[in-house]
Every structure is written in C-alpha cells, then in structure tokens.
Amino acid sequence: MDNIQIRKFQDEDADVVKELFTLGMSEHVPSSFVHVLKQPLTQMVLMCMFCALVTSSKSFLLPILAVTFCLAGARQMVVYMFNKYIETSLRKDLNNISETYLKGKDSCFWVADSDGRVVGSVACLPAENAPGCLELKRMSVRRSHRGMGIAKALCRTVAEFTRDRGYRAVILQTSVVQTDAQKLYEHMGYKKIREFVVPEFLAKILNFTLFEYRLDLQQD
Numbered sequence: 001m002d003n004i005q006i007r008k009f010q011d012e013d014a015d016v017v018k019e020l021f022t023l024g025m026s027e028h029v030p031s032s033f034v035h036v037l038k039q040p041l042t043q044m045v046l047m048c049m050f051c052a053l054v055t056s057s058k059s060f061l062l063p064i065l066a067v068t069f070c071l072a073g074a075r076q077m078v079v080y081m082f083n084k085y086i087e088t089s090l091r092k093d094l095n096n097i098s099e100t101y102l103k104g105k106d107s108c109f110w111v112a113d114s115d116g117r118v119v120g121s122v123a124c125l126p127a128e129n130a131p132g133c134l135e136l137k138r139m140s141v142r143r144s145h146r147g148m149g150i151a152k153a154l155c156r157t158v159a160e161f162t163r164d165r166g167y168r169a170v171i172l173q174t175s176v177v178q179t180d181a182q183k184l185y186e187h188m189g190y191k192k193i194r195e196f197v198v199p200e201f202l203a204k205i206l207n208f209t210l211f212e213y214r215l216d217l218q219q220d
C-alpha cells in the first residue's frame, strides 16, 4: 500500500475507471454460470430433457447435443444479464462521473492511484431508499493489485466521508456470486441486512440473489 494514494476522481481517469468496472463485473460470468448449474430447477430441466430424448430417440447423440445447446444458451443468458447491468451502470452514472458524483456535497468518487496508474475505484451517494445513509458503489480493484488492502482503504475512505457528512450508516448491495466482496465487507464490519432475488424475469429464473449490507457508524 506504500505507493498507493486514494484521491478524488479527475476527468482524465474516466476511461480507465470504466474499464476497471467492466472487467470487475465481467469476471463474475463464470461463477454466475456455475450458480445457474447448481440450481435444482436447471438440473431438473436438463435431466428431464435428457431422459425424454434418450427414450424417444433411442440414441445418446441427440440428448447430449441438446444438453450442450441448452448449457451454451444458459451461459449466453448470464453474459447478457451482466452486459445489460454494465450498460445500465455506464448510462446511469459511469459515463458522467463528475456530473453524478462530484457536484453535490454528499457524494464523491475516488480512485486508488499506484504511481500514476488507476488501480481501484469506489463511489458513494445518498441512498435512494434509506434515509440518513450513503450508498457505497462501484468498488473495483485491478486484479494485479488485489490482496494489498486497497479495497479496505477505499471502504475506510467512504466510511470517513459518510461520518463527516453526518450520515448514520453506509449501505451497499452485492450479489451471491461476489464472494470476495462479501468477505471484504464482512471483514470491514458490515452486516448483511437483506437478501432478495433481482426483480427481473431472467434473474428470477436463474435465482440470482442480491445481498444488502449496512455499516452503522458511531458519531463522535
């Protein structure tokens, strides 16, 4: 952490921050696909289809091809879900970070800078559905710089900012497949307060669960 500096976002960081976010999200595609395969519904559908095709075609070739085709389709669904989330995030705030995060006094966007190279990011802004709380967003650390405590430093930056602005707590959402993030937040004292399935058709089918975490802050 010696050569890492946490500083406010500047407009020239925009492209690398978007790249960092996109890479950080895309890396969850394989674990999300495994999550889909673990669902009893997926296993039942594949099994029933396999048995029905073996019985009707009296061959193994067609059922194996059909299952392979379904698995490829399921993977594409996961890729589509992540791409859609990335596109929405870019459109909602990441294409215009200064406007979204740096204009108001209760929001901010920081980057972790390692010898002039942006290797991490985090942001916060007033939570829409939780009065008195700021929401932590856009936490991501470049793979080559993981395990060095950068995310912990970014979490502390958000907590200090939140306390200084007189807010009671930091809240955030992460997903069932973001296990490193869950460990990070629990390590930093966050408590899981809610679990819910993403209210979208595809996510419901895939049982894609989100976790909401909260860190209560002691005011001085």
Ligand SMILES: CC(C)(COP(=O)(O)OP(=O)(O)OC[C@H]1O[C@@H](n2cnc3c(N)ncnc32)[C@H](O)[C@@H]1OP(=O)(O)O)[C@@H](O)C(=O)NCCC(=O)NCCS
Binding pocket: 024, 025, 027, 138, 139, 140, 141, 142, 145, 146, 147, 148, 149, 150, 151, 152, 153, 173, 174, 175, 178, 180, 181, 183, 184, 185, 187
């Ligand atoms: C989650 C993420 C930000 C962690 O970044 P990081 O800089 O490697 O995290 P740190 O080095 O600060 O580690 C902080 C703590 O998190 C936990 N942790 C982080 N990665 C872990 C891992 N791979 N295995 C176990 N624990 C882990 C540990 O408790 C660790 O503390 P410790 O080293 O004292 O045990 C990073 O993995 C990432 O960018 N992931 C992809 C994007 C993402 O999922 N973002 C979260 C959005 S909600």
